[in-house]
Amino acid sequence: MDFAFWHVFTNVCFWSPFWAWITAQLTKMLCGFTRTRKFDFSYLVSTGGMPSAHSAMVVSMATSVGIREGFESMCFVIALALSLIVMFDAATVRRASGQQARLLNEMVDELFKQHRFSEHKLAELLGHTRLEVFLGMVVGILVAMIVTSVPYFFR
Numbered sequence: 354m355d356f357a358f359w360h361v362f363t364n365v366c367f368w369s370p371f372w373a374w375i376t377a378q379l380t381k382m383l384c385g386f387t388r389t390r391k392f393d394f395s396y397l398v399s400t401g402g403m404p405s406a407h408s409a410m411v412v413s414m415a416t417s418v419g420i421r422e423g424f425e426s427m428c429f430v431i432a433l434a435l436s437l438i439v440m441f442d443a444a445t446v447r448r449a450s451g452q453q454a455r456l457l458n459e460m461v462d463e464l465f466k467q468h469r470f471s472e473h474k475l476a477e478l479l480g481h482t483r484l485e486v487f488l489g490m491v492v493g494i495l496v497a498m499i500v501t502s503v504p505y506f507f508r
Contacts, residue, residue: 365417366417366418366421368500369413369414369417369496369497369500369501370410370411370417370493372413372496372499372500373410373412373496373497374406374410376409377404377408377410377489377492378396378397378398378406379397380403380492381396381399381402381403381404382394382396382397385402401481402481402485403488404485404488404491404492405440405443405485405488405489405490407439407440407443407481408436408486408487408488408489408490408492408493409490409492409496411432411435411436411439411440411493412436412440412489412492412493412494413492413493413494413496413497413500414435414436414493414497415429415432415433415435415436415493416493416501417497417500417501421501440490443486444481444482444483
């Protein structure tokens, strides 16, 4: 078995999630631009927001594995399980963390107005709504279908 690290970059199961993540993050940046009329490049590396880049990435990986290896394959089942865990986490645990951060930030605001206190705030945009996770899933599936339909770039 001849394996070179660079072979990873010829694999559709690498490029599909990569492009799904890029697509989701660019979509977040464009949505932010429509709201503020300013380009905010921090969206390219931010968590939370519409659509979920985590969901897009893992679902794109699972979809491309399913298309490439077969939807009945063990590899697809493993990728699907990973996708479900990531999407569940994005919509529950990470969302709850964001809500707690918002509440703590409100408490800090109240304390700061009355006493001397640090103004450092927690990141509130950590998790996703179910709609954001669902749209991330849709982005992932669509990107995987597009990327896997161009087989001459990949082995």
